[in-house]
Amino acid sequence: MKIAVLSDLHLGGGDRLDRFRREDLQDTLLRRLDRFEAEYDRIVLCGDIFETLRGWRPGSSRRELRRILAAYPKFTERLRGSQYVLVHGNHDPCTAEVLGAVEHWRLQADGLELLFLHGHQFDWEAQNMKMSHAAVWLGGLLERTRVPVTQIVDRKRKRRRHPDEEV
Numbered sequence: 001m002k003i004a005v006l007s008d009l010h011l012g013g014g015d016r017l018d019r020f021r022r023e024d025l026q027d028t029l030l031r032r033l034d035r036f037e038a039e040y041d042r043i044v045l046c047g048d049i050f051e052t053l054r055g056w057r058p059g060s061s062r063r064e065l066r067r068i069l070a071a072y073p074k075f076t077e078r079l080r081g082s083q084y085v086l087v088h089g090n091h092d093p094c095t096a097e098v099l100g101a102v103e104h105w106r107l108q109a110d111g112l113e114l115l116f117l118h119g120h121q122f123d124w125e126a127q128n129m130k131m132s133h134a135a136v137w138l139g140g141l142l143e144r145t146r147v148p149v150t151q152i153v154d155r156k157r158k159r160r161r162h163p164d165e166e167v
Helices: 023-039 061-071 073-078 095-099 129-144 149-159
Strands: 003-006 042-046 084-087 104-109 112-117
Touching: 003 023, 023 042, 023 073, 042 112, 061 073, 061 095, 084 104, 084 112, 129 149
Parallel strands: 003 042, 042 084
Antiparallel strands: 104 112
16 A cells, blocks of 8 residues: 655645745645655555634634635645545644544554654644643734744744754
8 A cells, every 4th residue: 555644734725924825835735745655555544634723713723724725726626635634733723623633543454564744743842732722823923913923933943942852
C-alpha cells in the first residue's frame, strides 16, 4: 500500500493571514493532490490542515472552519473521497466534530502497523490548550494589524531549546 502524508497547510479563510490565498498557490496544491490521488492508495492529511484558531473572535473555530471550507470548495470536495483520511491537529481540533477527523489513525498493511498523528500531543507548549489557543488567536489579531508575529515567534523558537534537552 502506498501512502502520502501531508500536514501543516494551515489553510485560512482567504484573508491576508491565509498563506494559500493566492490563486497560483491553490492551483499548485490541487495539482499536487491530483498527483497524489493517481499515485497513492491513501492520502493522510495529518493535522493543522486548517487554521481555525485565528478567527475574528476567540472561540469561533467552528465558524472559522466553515469560512475556510467555503474559501476552498475544490479542496473541500476532495475530503469526501474515500482515499483521504483526516487527522486533526492543535490548530484545527474542531474538525473532529465538524468533519469527523480523528486524533490518530492506525493502519495495518503489508505486515506493518502504522500510526499517524499530528504530534501536538507531545508539544510542551501546547499542553495547556486554552492558553495555547488564546495565544494563537492573539497572534492572528496582531498579524491583522501588520505585526509579523509568526516570523518573530519562528525566529525565537529556533534560538530556544526545549527545557528537557541536554545542553
